[in-house]
Amino acid sequence: QVQLVQSGAEVKKPGASVKVSCETSGYFFTDYYLHWVRQAPGQGLEWMGWINPHTGGTYYAQKFQGRVTLTRDTSISTAYMEVSRLRSDDTAFYYCARDRQLSVPDAFDIWGQGTMVTVSS
């Protein structure tokens, strides 16, 4: 079945970087956009950006431009999200999620299980 499986929890110090992976299975990796969404403890959902796995093209929410990098490896059907210059307010669950379509914007029908990133000195 269609699955997105993310890498495990991370603990990082302020100023460091973190890279989270999202391994996909059960569908053609290049046929659907992948998004990244974060959720701080007790807070709502915040969209970060997307990657087009077919072209490698990316788009970032303004808040995350310059500090977040989305990449993919089509040979292993895996997407990555890297956040640099981590701050304490980056402590959150990070989710990857699949867009329902490639050709037009759509809802997110499959989500990863989430990766907790804790930033603490």
Added chain:
Amino acid sequence: DIQMTQSPSTLSASVGDRVTITCRASQSISTSLAWYQQKPGKDPKLLIYQASSLESGVPSRFSGSGSGTEFTLTISNLQPDDFSIYYCQQYNTFSGYTFGQGTKLEIK
């Protein structure tokens, strides 16, 4: 950027009730609107897309309506499993996928 405003923030109801959650967009988004349910410690689950289309496997007691700037999620005959947090999301363009702040549906 398009802002999404949900109301109410918290809603108390009983099993068997019918409830409605509202989501307003700061500008027209046609029907590019989704609803998600999220339980504590879990990833969100897609309920409704394109404002009123029910995702496969979602019970028919969930329904969505609206277009333009005003949208509603209605849950009929509330079941114990429905007490969760609900989020709306707009996806009008590839340059923004904004979520509402969430509505917590709790047992009265």
